[in-house]
Amino acid sequence: MSVSPDAVVPADLVAALRRDGHVFVHAAELQPRLASDVGLSDWPQVAQSWDDMPLDAYMADGGRYRRRRYGVFSAGRDGAIARESHQPHWQSTDYNRLNGGIARWFEPIADDIGASASIQAVLQCCRGAFNALAPDTPHWHIEMHQFRIEAALDEAGQPTPEGIHRDGVDYVMVLLVRRENIACGTTTIHAPDGALLGSFTLTDTFDATLLDDHRVFHGVTPVVPIDARAPAFRDVLVVTFRGADAPTDPLP
Structure with a gap:
């Protein structure tokens, strides 16, 4: 499943990201572009996949507020984007002081979700923007994270428990899937x-932010429930791109 990147990535978005190192994209702008080629017909099924995720078992702060799934993809500058075999997520403590320094084996994103038209549309959009910013990068290593951050009166949800940080990649997209009964959750760029x-x-x-991870740091304020009697959570999709030929920290 392939689409011309230029069909979904507006020049002003790329220009803003090149100029500032970050850009906020409103859903009203992004959603029609994602739907224009590959399409979003299966988005309800994709969004529903956030409802059955396991707890993140690697939270060094002891928190039980984060659920997560993970997948790895690879891509050239055009053509198909391929799902890779399941593998651990690795960040050095330079980038993640709380949970870094170990190989974290998260449950995989379901095959049908990773191959869905909606996810492919998001990946194609990211690739189009990041290709424009990195014309000399021939191949991409792509990591995708499904996150649900849950909030309760006795435990605020921490979207970025490691604090203000970089991810240790080249580029990042954070896309909102759903907010339910929460306050706060403000993204800050530094x-x-x-x-x-x-x-x-x-x-x-479909509100989203795109980041140049070499140039800016980011964080998100804790989320708290509006009504303590009802479920409260923030669902996001995080996609990171790194040049596949770039050196990276080895797994321990």
């Missing part, structure tokens, strides 16, 4: 010296 560059809240399905 310069390497900590200076605040911007802030916004992902509120609508």
Whole structure:
């Protein structure tokens, strides 16, 4: 399943990302572009897949507020985007002071979800934007994370428990899938010296931010329930791109 990247990636989005190192994209702009080629006909089934995720068993703070699935893909500058065999997620403690330094084996994203038209549309959109920013990168290593952050009165949900950080990749997309009965969850963007560059809240399905991970840091404020009697959570899809030929920290 393939689509011309130029069909879904507006030039002004790429220009803003090149200029500022980050860009917030409203759902009203992004959703029609994702739907224009590959399509989003299976989005309800994709969004529903957030409902059966296991707890993240690697939380060094002891928190039980994060559910997660993970998958790895690879791609050239065009053509098919391939699902790779399941493998651990690795970050050094330079990038993740809380949970880094170990190989984390998360449950895999379901095969049918990874191969869905909606997920392929998101991946194609990311590749189009990041190709434009990195014209000399021939191959991409892509990691995808499904996150559900749950909130309760006795335990606020921490979308970024490691604090303000970089991910240790080249580029990042964070896409909101669903917010249910929560307040807060504001994304903040920072310069390497900590200076605040911007802030916004992902509120609508398909609201998204794209980041140049070499240039900016990011974080998200904790989420809390509005009604303590009802389920409260924040579902996001995080996709990271790294040049496949770039050196990376080895697994221990």
